[in-house]
Amino acid sequence: MSKESTRREREKLRQRQEIMAVALNLFSEKGYHSVSMHEIAAKAEFAIGTLYKFFSNKEELYKALLLEQSDRFDAALFKAIESPGDEIMKLRRYVQTKGEVFQNNAATIRLYFAETRGASFNLLAGLDQVIRNRIERFLHQLAEIFESGIRAGRFHPIAEPYILAVALDNLCSTFLFLWLENPEKHVYPENPDTILNILFKALVNP
Amino acid sequence: MSKESTRREREKLRQRQEIMAVALNLFSEKGYHSVSMHEIAAKAEFAIGTLYKFFSNKEELYKALLLEQSDRFDAALFKAIESPGDEIMKLRRYVQTKGEVFQNNAATIRLYFAETRGASFNLLAGLDQVIRNRIERFLHQLAEIFESGIRAGRFHPIAEPYILAVALDNLCSTFLFLWLENPEKHVYPENPDTILNILFKALVNP
Amino acid sequence: MSKESTRREREKLRQRQEIMAVALNLFSEKGYHSVSMHEIAAKAEFAIGTLYKFFSNKEELYKALLLEQSDRFDAALFKAIESPGDEIMKLRRYVQTKGEVFQNNAATIRLYFAETRGASFNLLAGLDQVIRNRIERFLHQLAEIFESGIRAGRFHPIAEPYILAVALDNLCSTFLFLWLENPEKHVYPENPDTILNILFKALVNP
Amino acid sequence: MSKESTRREREKLRQRQEIMAVALNLFSEKGYHSVSMHEIAAKAEFAIGTLYKFFSNKEELYKALLLEQSDRFDAALFKAIESPGDEIMKLRRYVQTKGEVFQNNAATIRLYFAETRGASFNLLAGLDQVIRNRIERFLHQLAEIFESGIRAGRFHPIAEPYILAVALDNLCSTFLFLWLENPEKHVYPENPDTILNILFKALVNP
DNA sequence: TATGAATGAGCTTTCATTCAT
């Protein structure tokens, strides 16, 4: 009986993920408003009513999608900066992991930026508050690495740690967007130092 | 007689701008798809038919909005980097001007990023080709400043000029988005050097 | 003063006819519903308000058009069958006149059949009652010719005179429609007897 | 299970026919442009969306209507002229069948001629090409009967067979229209010979 | 429990008509 219900639950979860996978592809390809619930149902080979058993409305499906993906990314990035090593190693791993995550989940990234669909404009706004908090928490964690490096005399205190965290994250995103937009022309550097050097090395001659 | 027709034209222009102002606010608040032409008409206190006298359809109204605003921004930014002075002065003026433009046109900026409305993900995609070309042209102009600085031995050649241009531009945008989203918490630095230093000064101790 | 007002009235009539001429062309080209009052106004180089000075609405303009044209056709056909001569000469003149009228007024004929636009289906229905009465009156006049011919022993009484009138009129229309539809292939016979013979000569061998 | 799906399909077909019946009545009463999809939906007691499940747009519904009816008429008329017998018997049966079809399907006939909805004038133009071909094919078949009669020496060769076919067909239509418009006053002759005599017997005394 | 037929609010757009100038 417990086994039975477990099997059922597993089956349900599998169906839920099947729907989300189809929705992810469609939303990232065409944008939120250009995908209909019927289209998702048809491609996932479920009845439209079944979709509404799993997600109470279109918005919920969309949010669940974002949440699930953000979860995976967050875990991977947290893991990268929490692993042992000095500040430079941690940043290096962060740059590398962010690149891998982006490149292995192009559809999801597109989803993030495909359509903010609401009162929002900024890369964060329009996302679920849960996701925004998650990103904020991560940036502070990243800032702590800079702070620790500065305290250790390893980094110059050229800006506030949080500013530096935002700057590094943004620098990575910039390279990744260039790559996403035109993979032939722009390559996300395999060596993380290429990006870190923009922060680490002096641009202006002394 | 000429006076008469001038008054009419002025009146027409005023109405057109009134519609655009209302549309700008609504689109930037709620996104393209969540604003109806009736809503715009009602808020602008015109009959729905009158909107269609000025803009042949919703898409045209939206594009006209983007184009007009992009025009103003482009002019301001070009002026900033074309004014006399060495490379550092030009970049400084650019950072400052971009900040002013953003902060004085928050609604417009929201519009730019409110909704890409398509299968796109990148911040440029989904925009009118005219605007994309304009942005691209500007980035190349910005890249030339870096290139000139490198040739003059004033900058270290730590990355390709175009990459540096994109990086600086995105760095500014990122801080401005943080400010836009939460003006109390995040302040766009009044001193441009705060941003430029991230690129200009060594982060890692030698 | 009387001269003055006469000149004005003439001018007004000229304008009215100018509008009707433009409307006739547009309606016959595109059909009633596919022509807008604005289109007519623009092509006639009048303000839209001016059209409404002459015709209280679109329907009225259309009806006026039909009425005026029907007037001209009716006059021509009546004249044809009222002119002196025996029954055969009258019918001959009728066939010839109907041909000339059709061929010289293709646009108008198209107008008649372009769109019945109402609860109607038949070639008469949907037309103004005035026009229907006019046509009915004409057919009776035509029937009288057949009756007179039969009474004079000049025609076989193979059917009621009214039936014969309808048949002859329809025979002419048939030839003319064939011609209208494909002027190269089907020619309306220059010699009226070609049509009359279908009625006048035996088809079945005795 | 199969029974189940059959019942569903029958139900669907019934609904489709219900919509078409309502549409037929409305279109034939008021003409294509003067009937709205909402009106059809309301009268058929369906939601507007349901109409669009059956017919992808208004035009399709209209065409489906014409096609279905034309199909039935075509079959009946072909059957009439293909049944055994000499040319006169075939023509007689044709005249009779056409009369029956018209009189039993007044609404449909009205539909055919209710509105050509275009720049067309001719009774055929504006119809679907499929229907026009069907009519054309039928007229040629009818022409062959005349030709065969002429070759057999049974008919005088007073005109080209195709012309005679068109003439007979239009003659029937004309009388049927008179009847349709005013059933009390004009009677479509019960005896087909009344019409055929106009073609078959000499009108003018020798 | 899963289905998908049915719903109808709400969208964009057109155009006959009005009326202040």
Place this chain on the structure above:
DNA sequence: AATGAATGAAAGCTCATTCAT
């Protein structure tokens, strides 16, 4: 008297959502 800017009812159509089976 002539104008044409302004109006808004109403059209065709879509699609998120519901609920009887």
